[in-house]
Amino acid sequence: AQKVTQAQTEISVVEKEDVTLDCVYETRxxxxxxxxxxxPPSGELVFLIRRNSFDEQxxxxxxxxxxxQKSTSSFNFTITASQVVDSAVYFCALSEELIDKLIFGxxxxxxxxx
Amino acid sequence: xxKVTQSSRYLVKRTGEKVFLECVQDxxxxxxxxxxxxxxxGLRLIYFSYDxxxxxxxxxxxxxSVSREKKERFSLILESASTxxxxxxxxxxxxxxxxxxxxxxxxxxxxxxx
Numbered sequence: 001a002q003k004v005t006q007a008q009t010e011i012s013v014v015e016k017e018d019v020t021l022d023c024v025y026e027t028r029x030x031x032x033x034x035x036x037x038x039x040p041p042s043g044e045l046v047f048l049i050r051r052n053s054f055d056e057q058x059x060x061x062x063x064x065x066x067x068x069q070k071s072t073s074s075f076n077f078t079i080t081a082s083q084v085v086d087s088a089v090y091f092c093a094l095s096e097e098l099i100d101k102l103i104f105g106x107x108x109x110x111x112x113x114x
Numbered sequence: 115x116x117k118v119t120q121s122s123r124y125l126v127k128r129t130g131e132k133v134f135l136e137c138v139q140d141x142x143x144x145x146x147x148x149x150x151x152x153x154x155x156g157l158r159l160i161y162f163s164y165d166x167x168x169x170x171x172x173x174x175x176x177x178x179s180v181s182r183e184k185k186e187r188f189s190l191i192l193e194s195a196s197t198x199x200x201x202x203x204x205x206x207x208x209x210x211x212x213x214x215x216x217x218x219x220x221x222x223x224x225x226x227x228x
Contacts, residue, residue, distance in 0.1 A: 006156075009154070037219075044220075047217075100210070100217065101162055102159075103159075104156040106156040
């Protein structure tokens with residue numbers, strides 16, 4: 001069965017610190033997709049990134065970077081030089097090749113203090 | 115821009131009432147989803163639909179039903195609301211491209227059942 005684990009329930013950092021949010025997944029499929037979403041206090045889910053299982057290249061987008069490692073079934077998310085606006089709940093999710101439904105982790109609440 | 119709208123941001127209903135949550139998307143997407151979000155549990159799939167009049171149960175369908183009479187509209191129905199259905203409800207629609215799927219979320223409806 002598919003499963004996504006975000007072991008970190010809550011993380012608190014001070015502005016300008018780097019922070020990594022962990023995501024570990026389980027699937028028997030060889031083709032699958034991984035996602036990260038951000039949910040700010042307003043409640044709306046904001047899409048950050050998706051990765052398919054054949055693309056293990058790390059991705060960097062500004063202060064955000066993602067490390068996908070199939071060998072450890074992990075898709076970790078790092079925020080460099082965190083800012084107060086990064087405070088949110090972050091969700092990692094998985095979907096199979098043929099079915100579009102997402103399986104979400106339980107989320108990590110990130111609090112960035114000034 | 116893809117837009118997924120939900121009929122209410124906040125809703126308060128009494129136990130035993132029939133409740134309708136409406137979701138509309140404007141991108142002609144085939145697939146639509148209803149999730150429920152609870153603290154510590156992440157998002158869990160209630161129902162999804164691949165086409166008009168088609169529906170599939172998700173992970174927690176008990177106590178809910180859905181209706182999809184038109185492609186752009188997907189309704190979630192609580193036949194007899196109960197207090198344990200107090201939650202945040204998120205609707206989504208999805209599309210596929212060469213890189214995989216992308217799922218777009220509405221702003222959510224926070225339902226309180228008293």
